[in-house]
Amino acid sequence: MFDMYFTRLHELTVILYALSVLLYFVDFLQQNRKANGIAFWLLAFVWVLQTVFLILYMITTGRFPVLTIFEGLYFYAWVLVTLSLIINRLLRVDFIVFFTNILGFGIIVIHTFAPMQFESTIMAQQLISELLLIHITMAILSYGAFSLSFVFSLLYLIQYDLLKRKKWGTRLLRISDLSKLEQFSYILNIIGVPMLILSLILGIQWAFLKLPNMIWYDPKVLGSFSVLIIYSFILYLRTRKGVSGKKLSLWNVASFLIVLINFFLFGQLSSFHFWNS
Template identity: 35%
Template sequence: MVTQDWLTDAVLYIYALSLLFFVSDAASGNRSAKRVGTGLLVFVWILQGGFLMALLFDRFSVPQLTIKDYLFFVSWLLVSVSFILNRLMRAELLVLLVNVVGFAVLALNLIARPQHNVSLQPWEVARRLLIVHVGFITLAFAILTVTAVLGLMYLFLHTRLKKKKWTHVMHRMPSLEWIDQYAYRAGLIGVPLLLLSLSTGTAALLTEGTIADLLDGKVLLSFAAGIAYAVYLVRRLAGKDDGSKLAGWNLLGYSFLVIGFFVNSDSSFHQMV
């Protein structure tokens, strides 16, 4: 067993198997492989959903969230987003990449150190604000992950086209205009959720009177991500930059989020020890 829990092991193995079928479809256009992969992914989604229902029931009255719980929810959201993308856009390669990220999040979480906690302090008002904050930041992170994947796809395709190096994989990719458009649309959803999470988190700190925590490394990186994403949306709306520069702003904001998530040594805010 990879982990000490049969449910998480089952999810991990079935998820990996589904990705193999999706890779087969992306490489050779094998429709039957896609159907099998989709069926397995639905099963993964159901298992993850069952885990999350049990988690919500168990955590309902306990203001504590483990890293394992948080990343499991992020992975479940990415699977859900991939179903929506596959239904609305029929973008097989994008669905595959989103699920690769979701699998990486899940595998890193389960194989690494699942017992460590992110404690939500039991202040009456501040605690409720922090719960809302965690909900917003989780949704934002899932959606902005899709935005980042689209940004990476844009830079890859743009670079290959500029160098006139056409490959079979590029036949499976949407156009640069399509990628830019949907990255922007995803950003229009994810960035407001990120800003809402920052506002509720700030309100919780002010309510508790721990204003000094606003200078915490994780908080500052989250605000830096919000600024980078705001610049991305404004410049995209104003048409100030070309697509590659916009993708750079997009990935810069996501990088701040990821770095902030793993910063521990100097952080006292939602510290992971």
Template identity: 50%
Template sequence: MFIHILYLIIIVIYALSVLGYFIDFIQNNQKVNRIAFWLLSIVWVLQVIFIIIRTIEYNRLPVMTTFEGMILYSWILVTFSLIISRLYRVEFLVLFVNLIGFAIMAISLSTPAGDVSPQLTEIIIMELLVIHVVILLLSYGTFTLSFAFSFLYTLQHQMLKKKRWGKRMGRIGNLDRLERFSYLFTQIGFPLMLLGIILGIVWSWVKFGMIPWLDPKVLTSFLVLLVYGIYLFQWVVKKRRGYTLALLNVAGFLVLLINYFLSSSFSDFHMW
């Protein structure tokens, strides 16, 4: 029982670390980078504990099964990431390597473990589904907050354009703050949704041996990522700001609503 709890703790902390590295990559935020680094360090330590437990439990080096090989592979990627993060400032490389490491850690469940009981595997798979759902719901929540700020931005913009001065306009907030908070919640929601989708794909493959790529929920999930990815690209790379970008954020939320409500109605695979 302890080993499966340890596995899930590694997955959760790893996801938080990837989230931190994504925010650092977008913002170049040293404080977030340090937090992500220490979270990744915790992942490294827990993976070492996991490997040691396997070694003691089976009285051999944990390299005999594909499951163990993938755990070691993920640990090696984490090790390289920590070294690169300390010695060099290559944020995208660290982020990219950790996305791969996170996916491998999760995919390891789909491999023949050999000496992992089917009951234990089933428990971990079910709890992975719970983590998948929770992470996606958190992404929906942050995207909703982002939409709220963008909507208020468009409302404030229209009031200023039509010169409708009054107490109501002052209570909405200034445009710069509304825009910054909208961007902040989008950059949190995007990696959360990406990680949630990765876990969902892994769970589907482990549970059913297939991935429903043409399922409406899956298709619209990737469409949501595309729209918000374009939003972040316009903000970070193109340095775009203003009313048009706020409208794009609102459009992203409308796609999110389609993803959450309509696609579930037509999906044979998803219940929510």
């Protein structure tokens, strides 16, 4: 029973870490200091939980936890979180903080869901199933964000066309103004991209555990990474190249076709992506 509570706390740590990464991503793109502050305190709480686990483990085993690969992974994750907190408070180099936490999240996921650290085979299999569930849930949530982003971009194009053709009327008034439509679409992409990144990290971990002979050029795998690349490129166009307005909305609408193809077509062609895996 104690091991189960311990495991649940580890899973809580993963969830809090994921939220922290999401908020750091928002700050990275928008220079949002409020998001940065919340992300920092979430990360600080993660560090407290990790430190407590580390101390308890040392008390239980009577040694420093670096003698096995899984002990080393946990200590490595703890070091990365510690360094992230120091960098965030002292150096303010947010670019490094964000990508350091992406790496740290991957490490803590590997440690938390690695079945070899659990004596109970049943518990190990349950954790692997939960890992798959979280992976699928985060992927669908990211696709949901991209879907709403698509709707806002489509409304932007409709509103843009109505304004250009000077079609004044009720329809024009019922659609929000262009700046808000573009901003909402951008925010949803900001939410969707890091969630997809975290989902892929979880999915890769699940694949290593359950499918050691998995074909990495599987259509679903390639499609998922294609979605990530193209939406990351859209964010790059907006934040670094200053592309906006109709051109960016057209990019966003076209990109959603890749989401649909990946979700429906590539899911059918995949050799292992089934909901009952």
